Amino acid sequence: MEDIKQKIVDFYEPKLFGKGVAKLRGGRFIQLGNKRKVYLTFGKHYKDEKEAIEGGAYRTTPHDLFVLLFPEEAEKLVDKRTEKYLEKLNKTLGLVDYKAGYEEEDVDVEQVYTQFIGGDIEVGKTNDGKWLAQYSKRTDVDDYVVVRMYFSRFPSQKDVETAKLLKEIEHHFMLYGYDAAKFNCWECGKERHWLDIPGGLREKWPAYLEKYCGC
Ligand SMILES: [Zn+2]
Numbered sequence: 001m002e003d004i005k006q007k008i009v010d011f012y013e014p015k016l017f018g019k020g021v022a023k024l025r026g027g028r029f030i031q032l033g034n035k036r037k038v039y040l041t042f043g044k045h046y047k048d049e050k051e052a053i054e055g056g057a058y059r060t061t062p063h064d065l066f067v068l069l070f071p072e073e074a075e076k077l078v079d080k081r082t083e084k085y086l087e088k089l090n091k092t093l094g095l096v097d098y099k100a101g102y103e104e105e106d107v108d109v110e111q112v113y114t115q116f117i118g119g120d121i122e123v124g125k126t127n128d129g130k131w132l133a134q135y136s137k138r139t140d141v142d143d144y145v146v147v148r149m150y151f152s153r154f155p156s157q158k159d160v161e162t163a164k165l166l167k168e169i170e171h172h173f174m175l176y177g178y179d180a181a182k183f184n185c186w187e188c189g190k191e192r193h194w195l196d197i198p199g200g201l202r203e204k205w206p207a208y209l210e211k212y213c214g215c
Pocket of ligand 1: 189
């Protein structure tokens with residue numbers, strides 16, 4: 001691990017840029033909380049993932065990279081409790097990857113879930129045996145993204161909904177920092193952690209957004 005760290009430091013000259021953000025040489029930013037899969041190629045160009053892996057590119061996520069490069073800073077910012085909770089939730093769901101972009105993946109649709117808001121969710125099996133749940137989401141009057149969620153097992157509609165919520169939570173902490181996990185309840189004034197709020201995820205999260213501890 002020290003070898004790769006040194007190699008990254010030498011090549012990318014990472015510098016802290018703000019709370020939970022660092023900048024790499026060449027202008028790329030890495031952010032704590034961003035769990036998207038990325039490759040560090042050390043200046044080489046590869047035509048696809050396979051070639052990158054064979055060529056010795058380093059597979060990581062911006063989050064893991066930040067933790068590797070700035071462990072003390074990460075220690076201060078990461079909320080261990082939230083991190084563990086979200087990791088466990090990811091595992092329980094069998095959510096292995098998440099992509100958002102313009103591309104749709106071509107799979108035989110085996111199940112369609114209708115959403116109250118947004119387009120239908122199509123579920124099908126990918127060539128490498130994962131389960132894909134995809135749907136398009138309007139982001140603007142004339143723009144949209146295709147969300148693709150990959151599961152290690154067949155996802156129920158509830159699983160897909162939970163995965164969506166999970167991504168929303170990750171995004172929230174990416175924007176506001178993991179120290180935002182603690183808040184002062186507007187009702188009792190006490191400082192609480194969002195995971196102290198009673199109930200499951202669907203109770204905790206809306207209450208947290210309203211800064212209400214459930215007292
Ligand atoms: Zn309270």
